[in-house]
Amino acid sequence: GQATSGGKSTSSSSSSSSSASSSASKGGSGKSVTIGFSQVGAESDWRTASTKSMKGTLSSKNGYTMIFDDAQQKQENQIKALRNFIQQDVDYIALDPVTESGWDTVLKEAKDAGIPVIIVDRMVKVSDDSLYTAWVGSDFKAEGNKACEWLKQYADKKGIKQSDINIVDIQGTIGASAQIGRTEGLNDAVKANGWNLVAQQTGEFTQAKGQEVMESILKSGKKINVVYCENDNEAFGAIDALEAAGKKVGSDIKNGEIMVMSFDSTNAGLTDVKNGKIALDTECNPLYGPRVDEMIKKLEAGQKVPHLQYIDEAMFAKDNTIPTVTAKNAKGEDTKYDVTVVTDDVIKGRSY
Amino acid sequence: MEDVILEMKNISKTFPGVKALSNVDFALRKGEIHALMGENGAGKSTLIKVLTGVYDLEGGSITMAGKNIVNHSPEDAQKNGISTVYQEVNLCPNLTVGENLFIGREPRKGLFIDWNAVNKRSKKLLDDLNIEANPKKLLGDCSIAVQQMIAIARAVDQNCKVLILDEPTSSLDDDEVAKLFTLMRKLRDNGVGIIFVTHFLEQVYEVCDRITVLRNGELVGSYEASELPRVQLVAKMMGKNFDDLADIKSGHENKVDMNSTPVIDARGIGHTGTIHPFDLAVHKGEVIGLTGLLGAGRSEMVRAIYGADKADSGQLYVNGKKVKINKPLDAMMLGMGYLPEDRKKDGIIADLSVRENIIIALQAKKGMFHLMSRKEMDEAADKFIDLLQIKTASRETPIKSLSGGNQQKVIIARWLLTNPDYLILDEPTRGIDVGTKTEIQKLVLDLADQGKAITFISSEIEEMLRTCSRMAVLRDGYKVGELSGDQLNQADIMKTIAGSENGGSENAK
Amino acid sequence: MKKAKLSKTGFLLLITIVMFAVMYIAGMIIFQDKGFAKPQMFLNLFISNAGLIVIACGLTIVMITGGIDISVGSVTALVCMSAADVMENKGMSAVFALFLALIIGLAFGVVQGYLVTYLKIQPFIITLAGMFFGRGLTAVISTKMISIKNKMFLAWANEKMYLPFGYTNRHGVLVHAYIYPTVVIALVVVVLIQIMLKFSKFGRALFAIGGNEQSAVLMGLNVKSTKMKAYVLDGFLAGLGGFLFCLNSCAGFVEQAKGLEMDAISAAVIGGTLLSGGVGTVVGTLFGVLITGTIQSLITTQGTLSSWWVRIVLSIMLCFFIVLQAIIGGAGLKKKDKGKEKTAKATT
Amino acid sequence: MQSNQSKWSRITHAPLFMPIVCLIAVLVLNVIQTPTFFKISINNGVLYGYLIDIINRGSELVILAVGMTLVTAASGGQDISVGAVMAVAAAICCQLLTGGQKTSSTLAMPIIVAAIIGILVAGLCGAFNGFLVANLHIQPMVATLILFTAGRGIAQLVTKGQITYERAPSYKVLGGYIGKCPVPTPIFVAIITVIVMQLILKKTALGLYVESVGINGSASRLVGLNSTMLKFITYVICGLLAGLAGIVASSRIYSADANNIGLNLEMDAILAVALGGNNLGGGKFNMMGSIIGAYTIQALTTSLYAMNVSADQLPVYKAIVVVIIVVIQSPVFRDKIANASKKRKAVA
Numbered sequence A: 001g002q003a004t005s006g007g008k009s010t011s012s013s014s015s016s017s018s019s020a021s022s023s024a025s026k027g028g029s030g031k032s033v034t035i036g037f038s039q040v041g042a043e044s045d046w047r048t049a050s051t052k053s054m055k056g057t058l059s060s061k062n063g064y065t066m067i068f069d070d071a072q073q074k075q076e077n078q079i080k081a082l083r084n085f086i087q088q089d090v091d092y093i094a095l096d097p098v099t100e101s102g103w104d105t106v107l108k109e110a111k112d113a114g115i116p117v118i119i120v121d122r123m124v125k126v127s128d129d130s131l132y133t134a135w136v137g138s139d140f141k142a143e144g145n146k147a148c149e150w151l152k153q154y155a156d157k158k159g160i161k162q163s164d165i166n167i168v169d170i171q172g173t174i175g176a177s178a179q180i181g182r183t184e185g186l187n188d189a190v191k192a193n194g195w196n197l198v199a200q201q202t203g204e205f206t207q208a209k210g211q212e213v214m215e216s217i218l219k220s221g222k223k224i225n226v227v228y229c230e231n232d233n234e235a236f237g238a239i240d241a242l243e244a245a246g247k248k249v250g251s252d253i254k255n256g257e258i259m260v261m262s263f264d265s266t267n268a269g270l271t272d273v274k275n276g277k278i279a280l281d282t283e284c285n286p287l288y289g290p291r292v293d294e295m296i297k298k299l300e301a302g303q304k305v306p307h308l309q310y311i312d313e314a315m316f317a318k319d320n321t322i323p324t325v326t327a328k329n330a331k332g333e334d335t336k337y338d339v340t341v342v343t344d345d346v347i348k349g350r351s352y
Numbered sequence B: 001m002e003d004v005i006l007e008m009k010n011i012s013k014t015f016p017g018v019k020a021l022s023n024v025d026f027a028l029r030k031g032e033i034h035a036l037m038g039e040n041g042a043g044k045s046t047l048i049k050v051l052t053g054v055y056d057l058e059g060g061s062i063t064m065a066g067k068n069i070v071n072h073s074p075e076d077a078q079k080n081g082i083s084t085v086y087q088e089v090n091l092c093p094n095l096t097v098g099e100n101l102f103i104g105r106e107p108r109k110g111l112f113i114d115w116n117a118v119n120k121r122s123k124k125l126l127d128d129l130n131i132e133a134n135p136k137k138l139l140g141d142c143s144i145a146v147q148q149m150i151a152i153a154r155a156v157d158q159n160c161k162v163l164i165l166d167e168p169t170s171s172l173d174d175d176e177v178a179k180l181f182t183l184m185r186k187l188r189d190n191g192v193g194i195i196f197v198t199h200f201l202e203q204v205y206e207v208c209d210r211i212t213v214l215r216n217g218e219l220v221g222s223y224e225a226s227e228l229p230r231v232q233l234v235a236k237m238m239g240k241n242f243d244d245l246a247d248i249k250s251g252h253e254n255k256v257d258m259n260s261t262p263v264i265d266a267r268g269i270g271h272t273g274t275i276h277p278f279d280l281a282v283h284k285g286e287v288i289g290l291t292g293l294l295g296a297g298r299s300e301m302v303r304a305i306y307g308a309d310k311a312d313s314g315q316l317y318v319n320g321k322k323v324k325i326n327k328p329l330d331a332m333m334l335g336m337g338y339l340p341e342d343r344k345k346d347g348i349i350a351d352l353s354v355r356e357n358i359i360i361a362l363q364a365k366k367g368m369f370h371l372m373s374r375k376e377m378d379e380a381a382d383k384f385i386d387l388l389q390i391k392t393a394s395r396e397t398p399i400k401s402l403s404g405g406n407q408q409k410v411i412i413a414r415w416l417l418t419n420p421d422y423l424i425l426d427e428p429t430r431g432i433d434v435g436t437k438t439e440i441q442k443l444v445l446d447l448a449d450q451g452k453a454i455t456f457i458s459s460e461i462e463e464m465l466r467t468c469s470r471m472a473v474l475r476d477g478y479k480v481g482e483l484s485g486d487q488l489n490q491a492d493i494m495k496t497i498a499g500s501e502n503g504g505s506e507n508a509k
Numbered sequence C: 001m002k003k004a005k006l007s008k009t010g011f012l013l014l015i016t017i018v019m020f021a022v023m024y025i026a027g028m029i030i031f032q033d034k035g036f037a038k039p040q041m042f043l044n045l046f047i048s049n050a051g052l053i054v055i056a057c058g059l060t061i062v063m064i065t066g067g068i069d070i071s072v073g074s075v076t077a078l079v080c081m082s083a084a085d086v087m088e089n090k091g092m093s094a095v096f097a098l099f100l101a102l103i104i105g106l107a108f109g110v111v112q113g114y115l116v117t118y119l120k121i122q123p124f125i126i127t128l129a130g131m132f133f134g135r136g137l138t139a140v141i142s143t144k145m146i147s148i149k150n151k152m153f154l155a156w157a158n159e160k161m162y163l164p165f166g167y168t169n170r171h172g173v174l175v176h177a178y179i180y181p182t183v184v185i186a187l188v189v190v191v192l193i194q195i196m197l198k199f200s201k202f203g204r205a206l207f208a209i210g211g212n213e214q215s216a217v218l219m220g221l222n223v224k225s226t227k228m229k230a231y232v233l234d235g236f237l238a239g240l241g242g243f244l245f246c247l248n249s250c251a252g253f254v255e256q257a258k259g260l261e262m263d264a265i266s267a268a269v270i271g272g273t274l275l276s277g278g279v280g281t282v283v284g285t286l287f288g289v290l291i292t293g294t295i296q297s298l299i300t301t302q303g304t305l306s307s308w309w310v311r312i313v314l315s316i317m318l319c320f321f322i323v324l325q326a327i328i329g330g331a332g333l334k335k336k337d338k339g340k341e342k343t344a345k346a347t348t
Numbered sequence D: 001m002q003s004n005q006s007k008w009s010r011i012t013h014a015p016l017f018m019p020i021v022c023l024i025a026v027l028v029l030n031v032i033q034t035p036t037f038f039k040i041s042i043n044n045g046v047l048y049g050y051l052i053d054i055i056n057r058g059s060e061l062v063i064l065a066v067g068m069t070l071v072t073a074a075s076g077g078q079d080i081s082v083g084a085v086m087a088v089a090a091a092i093c094c095q096l097l098t099g100g101q102k103t104s105s106t107l108a109m110p111i112i113v114a115a116i117i118g119i120l121v122a123g124l125c126g127a128f129n130g131f132l133v134a135n136l137h138i139q140p141m142v143a144t145l146i147l148f149t150a151g152r153g154i155a156q157l158v159t160k161g162q163i164t165y166e167r168a169p170s171y172k173v174l175g176g177y178i179g180k181c182p183v184p185t186p187i188f189v190a191i192i193t194v195i196v197m198q199l200i201l202k203k204t205a206l207g208l209y210v211e212s213v214g215i216n217g218s219a220s221r222l223v224g225l226n227s228t229m230l231k232f233i234t235y236v237i238c239g240l241l242a243g244l245a246g247i248v249a250s251s252r253i254y255s256a257d258a259n260n261i262g263l264n265l266e267m268d269a270i271l272a273v274a275l276g277g278n279n280l281g282g283g284k285f286n287m288m289g290s291i292i293g294a295y296t297i298q299a300l301t302t303s304l305y306a307m308n309v310s311a312d313q314l315p316v317y318k319a320i321v322v323v324i325i326v327v328i329q330s331p332v333f334r335d336k337i338a339n340a341s342k343k344r345k346a347v348a
């Protein structure tokens, strides 16, 4: 019920449907829809929120029987789970893939068995796009593009030369798609805007590593004024390290403050935005349940669903120095994004 | 000299802190049995290991049939026609008897090992040597004696020119030794040169043609066996004259009071599957021997008393008080000590130093929270190194780098240090040189004089006759008799062991 | 007395197989309505684990010598990544990729084998370094995922081999049960290695070394070259297994096959291989893989556990299995010993 | 000259010589790359510098290495569950402190009580491992595999799958600083752990017992040692220490991150034991060696950060350095070098 951001977002892709807010039992018919859902794991709060959303929406109350499988971050487990679902004759398969690639064989098996597959969150790369029915998810590269665009405009507005931006990138776990997209977004912007990329090191999406890496970078004595953390947990660690070294964290780069940028926008992350410790937190929305529900309803009713559907994601800042940014979306089109100012209500509305 | 098949010249070998061999020469002729003699730690095993490539050759040369050879590994040695039984049984417990006999030279059918042939040939080999073992049985399940026989069988079955036997007879009984000797003579007649290491002088004179003596890593000399009397041989080994063993018992009076409460009184103690319920009483100051054929259950008997295998029937009284022993520590607390028969498996703690090996039992008895001070440990270790003349570079040397006999002495020291009231010695003289053997026998009698109760197990009946005041006889896991006083003679013992009226030992069958 | 003749290895293997059968049949009864009884469900165990089976076989070989290899997961990742990279970015053929996979495996085997055998470094540490190295090198090739789109490769990967039985699904479609060629390869490897272990000099030497390395030296076996060969063979099988793994996932990425070494080790151990060496069979290892696969499959079929309960239940079942095996194995062997002693006595 | 040489050889053959040389080598390498590496200054009222980082960040690893050394010595195997057990302890401690809340800035109970409960539960995990290894004779790596898999699941169960934050400033002390003390607290925790352990080893016979049991269990039993009990105890100690390390790690981030606390630390702990010159097959051990090994690993990680080695290549370097260290420590290699130089001298 607290899907505030879900409600706020509008599908950027062709789907013009308004989001169906409450899920009614499908078509009133007695038989429930069986759906096999293969989840990545439970490696972060974000993921846990995502699982909760799926389980909550696709519940027996709403006319579904869900077979849930946790893959423990292993692609091979997901492949096994999918094969299992096929043998169980499920009606639908929902897949939140550990990785983007490597799905050809098993998706073909599902197709042969006549089971529609809905991919959520990460995109899959397959040789034949008809192997899955629909995809709904985030675009990590666009997230990176947006955040960097915001930084560029912020510097312009505050009269800071782009070449004076000395940025540190605390990357996510190397090879994770969120890391790849967000790092790419940054690398592009560094090239385009002439920023100095002082250091680039992985914080493995954790607070402890984020802290350790930040400490080490600080000791190198290089000048830093922006820290680009690829998730909230890393940002918390980086902030601790900065403060322990006597630096001031904030947006006032000109007066020696160090700006921290982050992704995910969890409850704790937004709290830090409000405190002024995180300058910009770019959202990554985990609430896929209602979207999948909506799609299945359509498919059951024999309607067509869009093949690709991006979840629109917000950006959060302490104030509205920059109210909107225009950046390239997943398809390379320039898109306008609003920046939301964090208030207590916004924080309260975050369930994860 | 024309028929010398193996000649070693100027062999030296140093270990950290020890010069194990210095400039030793050795020659072996075709078709002779050549005894290699010396005290514990004289360097016999080391010489053999240098010869067979276990250790690198540091200096000197080895020639075989006039050709210079260098063995880098036992594999090379085997290729050069030298096959060896090393001092400690060295086979693989996880493989079957048959495999142990044939590994590395398995009969094959095409590409594959022919298991039928392995088993058949093993069976034949075992039968030829009268070894009681099923080729398909796991080696680890065989007793040490059988394992030793299997190691010998493996070595002799290879068509070798030189056969080396390093103390092969230490766990064998007379029958088996006799079998081995028959075999050795046969091989000799076929022209094989045999190097034979043993501490049993009788055996040397029974089969050997020549004798080479080592002392402290140096060559004393090589002699024709017929020209070297026993006394001189011992003198050469020890470097001093030596009074014969025969009479150590005199001077020790038998002060045992058979009417006193026994120190140990086992009533109906037994362990299912290994030893049937038996009664045994041991008094203060008494040395009681256990005798029987190989596998008669002597070891099992003492293990059941000591709690090494928890007894599942009967009661044990210590000094008249009924006690319950669940584990060895209980027995130790009641004043017992147990020197196990398998030194390598149950005795030494290989990587620990001599000092630690000596004090470990006492320390265990004292408990974890009463660590002995370093000074106490050093004193204890030094005392026993001195007392038992343990040959070691220092008290901090790991026990594994001591010679076999010296390891045994360390284990004896371990138990003497705990000052037990009742001491069980299972084959304490195995692998120990003549001089030390006498020392140990004397020691046993001294301990008895001090009022300790002792149970003594040995494969040598003479040795037991010299030390024991009473003997219990076992057969097939049953205690079948007890002998004392005048009954203590070879003939009576044999009679009881055999269980028949005609006396004399028969085959185990 | 027939049973007493069973060797320790045979006895452990028997336990493993019986326990697998019991578990699987129980699953078929409990989850009858959920497709667990379908033949394809069983075949899927092989399809999804073909790579793991081959890798675990290699690991079993080094474990029999008393060694271990924890680099296999990383080697798999490296193999997948290199294969993906040469096919997608360098335009090489799938045959070349297979060749490369085997070369990589061999290279790991040779280097690790040399360090373990000739410099006598502890295998755990060397292969731990190998694990770091392989994973790092994977990232050096590319930190991005590479999807394999090579035609020939996909043809290999998707070549279903239909079996003459199947079932009719809900939509009325008759679905033939099928396997992939990878399964055949894996089973052939199992059979070949089992024959090698049982019937070749090399195979028996492996057991001798694991039983007592020093004795093996003194018995005149060439311990060094045997151990070296064991590691090389293990590396080769890791390369081959990695390639089969790749055929299943058709991609290369840094995090791939993480923790695969633990799966392989536990499969081998459940199958009756001792980490201390000297005991083990690859048939047992195969069943080890099937058992862990079945446990996973049971959990997936059940389908209502939350993420953390999946882990907990998985390990409870693993624990149950290992403990049961330890108890049955321990008790059985003890009883057998006694039986043996009695026979020995009877013949005396 | 002669005595000089023997003195030198005595030093080079001391058990701690190689581990220390390796640590120094790693540090020296840094100075070349990063001249400021050894600089220690007071910054913001606390000690500041790479060296401090190494000692500080290495604390958990040191604590784990101490426990791992004992376990290795007694059972000849390793406890691979320590990382997961750290997470369990952290989860319990934080959950107790927040009173079941996801986030809290007050304390629901005294920190010391929560920490002790967390550590005790970790000890219980150790006891479970110990029971499997000592009483049921399951191979250590397999026995601890169970908690390795289940541990993080249990931790997540405790934290309900989320990260629990305890933001009360006093909770940060253990991972941060005590009042105005310029030295990070984890350093004290590590030092105290080491001192306590050294005292135990010096004042009781535990060390000797453990070595003895690890070398020859059956002989140890016959001299009155209870090897089952001793093995069990080492696992309990290892568990307790893992718990302590978990609490320190959790205090650093004032939260319980079930997925990441202690992740992969078990491998580093085992590596530390091996780099310290210990035999992973059990028996004699060298506690100080393991501790130096732990700092060596941390120094390596910190230096690679300092040199800004790109993260994806990090494992490659780590692997190379590890191999170099173990190779130069290997007695075979040292013998070869010694022989070569002897020959050269002989020629000259």
Ligand SMILES: Nc1ncnc2c1ncn2[C@@H]1O[C@H](COP(=O)(O)OP(=O)(O)OP(=O)(O)O)[C@@H](O)[C@H]1O
Pocket (backbone or CB within 6 Å): B015, B016, B018, B019, B020, B038, B039, B040, B041, B042, B043, B044, B045, B046, B047, B087, B391, B392, B393, B400, B401, B402, B403, B404, B405, B406, B431, B433
């Ligand atoms: N690996 C080793 N390391 C160090 N010293 C050793 C090693 N092996 C043997 N020694 C030493 O070398 C000397 C000779 O030992 P060796 O084993 O050859 O004696 P032996 O004559 O066979 O004695 P025994 O009759 O007791 O078997 C002994 O002092 C022993 O301590």
Ligand SMILES: Nc1ncnc2c1ncn2[C@@H]1O[C@H](COP(=O)(O)OP(=O)(O)OP(=O)(O)O)[C@@H](O)[C@H]1O
Pocket (backbone or CB within 6 Å): B140, B141, B142, B143, B144, B145, B274, B292, B293, B294, B295, B296, B297, B298, B299, B300, B341, B459, B477, C340, C341, C344, C345
């Ligand atoms: N590992 C084993 N497996 C099966 N039976 C055994 C084993 N060890 C001993 N036995 C049996 O136990 C009995 C006693 O054996 P053991 O050899 O210990 O007796 P012993 O009288 O001490 O002989 P010795 O000390 O001369 O070797 C025999 O019946 C033997 O067959």
Ligand SMILES: [Mg+2]
Pocket (backbone or CB within 6 Å): B044, B045, B046, B087, B166, B403, B404
């Ligand atoms: Mg000897």
Ligand SMILES: [Mg+2]
Pocket (backbone or CB within 6 Å): B298, B299, B300, B341
């Ligand atoms: Mg005996």
